[in-house]
Amino acid sequence: MGYLDESLKVRISQMYYYKGMAKQEIAQRLRISRFRVARLLDQARKEGIVRIQIIEPTTTSPEIEEQLEERFGLKRAIVIKTGSQSEQVIKQTIGRAAAECLVDVLKDGDVLGIAWGTTVNEVVKALPPRLDVDIKVVQITGGLNQMAININAIDLTRRVAEICGAEYYLLHAPAMVSSVAARQALLTDSGIERTFSMFDKVNVALTGIGALSPELISTYSTYYKAGYIKDDDLKLLKRNRVVGDIFAHFFDIEGRICDAELEGRIIGMSTAQLKNVPYSIGVAGGLHKSLAILGALRGKLINFLITDYATAKGVLARADSK
Template identity: 30%
Template structure:
């Protein structure tokens, strides 16, 4: 879009939203047609120049966001939803907000790390096209599993982020979990794998959700053939409540001595914490416990969560855990 065109978008949006002028009046001011003004205003919304926010008087979202932000030293975005909202509605609203935030943050010459999963698939559907230059999208964790390859699912998801931003895409063609730790150590010495790992380490932003071991809506990693029955029993025995990027964590945020993590291909919480901005996207009752674990592990800098889940998160926290923590 030419500079003059960008100025027209700004002028049209300002007159429409700030001065409350009708489109016919704006068209006369700009010397153009009403249909052109309509397109300019639509363009202003698509590019993020204009953001429309509804603030119902009864929502608890702003107060919940401030409380979560103060407790964990993060930026929290609590999306207002009715208590009666279905899981799908909550996921959609959270995904819309997360997609808009990513579009506002991600730009040319940046690297975005994406962890596959049901929530991120929903986020990808709401990404508005934003052309960038010299940018990269990199897959954070492998996807192959025992029942199906899993690669196509993750590949399509990662590619959708790349398409939205006009970015180069780096897939991670390894299993979600190796059968043996020594196999992972050998693969990590391969140059093709090292190139992807190096790109992950260069990420400016990471976007991920949390997986839940239990709950009415099982997370993808626990329902799509990535773990066998012995693995699941071992996770329960070791007190695991969920995962971040397919690395398992306990309720207290610990992960270092969980045996299955020796076979996992996602970044550990320590590796993830080196990425400057880490966006966690969460919706659903079964995500409360693993979300709390992720917050305690210090892997989150920015959180998008629905109002119902945010309320349950704070209800689950003991007073001693509500003290502010330094931001990592």
């Protein structure tokens, strides 16, 4: 190999990789064949003149994302390195990532389902002031009386609809009622019936994932504080070793739904409908949510997860140990 070819390898590599010139353009500039340009570029890579290095972003973890996707059959996982153990910082960071993702995912004609929660609120807060996409927005779960207005599903649905200039469907009803009969009575309301008719049309859903320790349900459960869950229900949840919920659908570590009678009291999208949503996006973070996320993944309640690095590692570790 002569000096001319050695010199050409360097020059062609600089033109191709630094300047972004096409092979045909390089060939014309140097008055050589396109075939020779391609051959010299290939030799430059093989001989180490050109070294291609992929720099992994410091804010995400592609390796962990791939492990989650393969392990649980997810359509996508996004794992964010927050650099903080603060629960609020974790939620805000996940919210920003999920908002960017939602902007990419949503297309004209989509029907977006919105649940409730503090992390879902962070997603909505991080959305741009205006989103130019022709969609419909549906509230997929009822509200909770003692929940702050800005994290209630009604308010979240309205806010997303305003950002998108979209038609929206609300559920003016609690997330759970005291009996199956009470639920049936509510479903006769024309407004609620109208919103329920949209559930099967939802093709993108956004939901939080609640963590519930069987020992601490009575202390921390919003449903218990709001009076939707009674003491007998608590005993049932503890007996079934509930670890989490997705808008009042309580499940154990294997993702099994807790109890048919409790399910029959929920005002919102069913788990069967949720599993049929092409993009069911779960947003949750913090190590205390590892078991809940694991249960949701095993139960196929979501197919798109956005979480933080430490929690993702915790989910994988618990999946290996249980």
